[in-house]
Amino acid sequence: MLHDGRRALVVDPGDSEPVLAALQDGGLTLETILVTHHHNDHTGGVDALRQATGAKVYGPALEHMPEPLTRLNDGDVIEVLGLHFEVLLVPGHTAGHIAFFGQVPSQDPVLFCGDTLFSAGCGRLFEGSPAQMLTSLTRLAALPDATRVCCAHEYTLSSLRFALAVEPDNADLQAYQAKAQVLRNQHQPTLPSSIALEKCVNPFLRTHLPSVAHAVQRQAANATDAVSVFAALRTWKDQF
Secondary structure, eight states: OEESSSEEEEEOOSOHHHHHHHHHHHTOEEEEEEOOOOOHHHHTTHHHHHHHHOOEEEEETTSOOOSSOEEEOTTOEEEETTEEEEEEEOOSSSTTOEEEEEEOTTSOOEEEEETTEETTEEOOOSSSOHHHHHHHHHHHHTSOTTOEEEESSOOHHHHHHHHHHHOTTOHHHHHHHHHHHHHHHTTOOOOOEEHHHHHHHOGGGOTTSHHHHHHHHHHOTTOOSHHHHHHHHHHHHHHO
């Protein structure tokens, strides 16, 4: 949720009840719902929230979504809460997955990336190809380093266990795992991350580096180009 003290937007509400409770607790009016892709854990609360609040829904143009909504294509810009969000088409996890990149005055930019990018990980390839996902992640990695990465699931510790299997000597990874473990022990989120941090710790953003490529090739000797290295890395994670 983002809010200005009066008006709020929510992203990927899989369940309406926590959102309604937060709105009541904060004395907020829900104006906008942003949806990144069609999976039910991201859309399950949309209808109830729309009916309860009258919020306007924005979602991907290329996926089956709860109607009515405003459908968005790559490059579209929307204004909500006085903020401008650019729509990025980032297929891979699903065929029409989108992300929202926003500039916030006097704050670091914010990225709502759904299940495309996780901290130290990425989403499974349910509908898209490895080439599509690699292109999507490369596009996100090119955003400003200070961008806050607001991914949709708290998978950080499990993703870090895999990342350390890929790059056990990565000092940034080791430090991040220690910090993340402290946060989770305190029942605190590890998120948001940042693009700068992800480029240091996320193997799916580092497949161009010898340390990651060589680790992958020990698992799949035929992984010789960028796409096959990425594909083999994702398969390794699926079986990890």
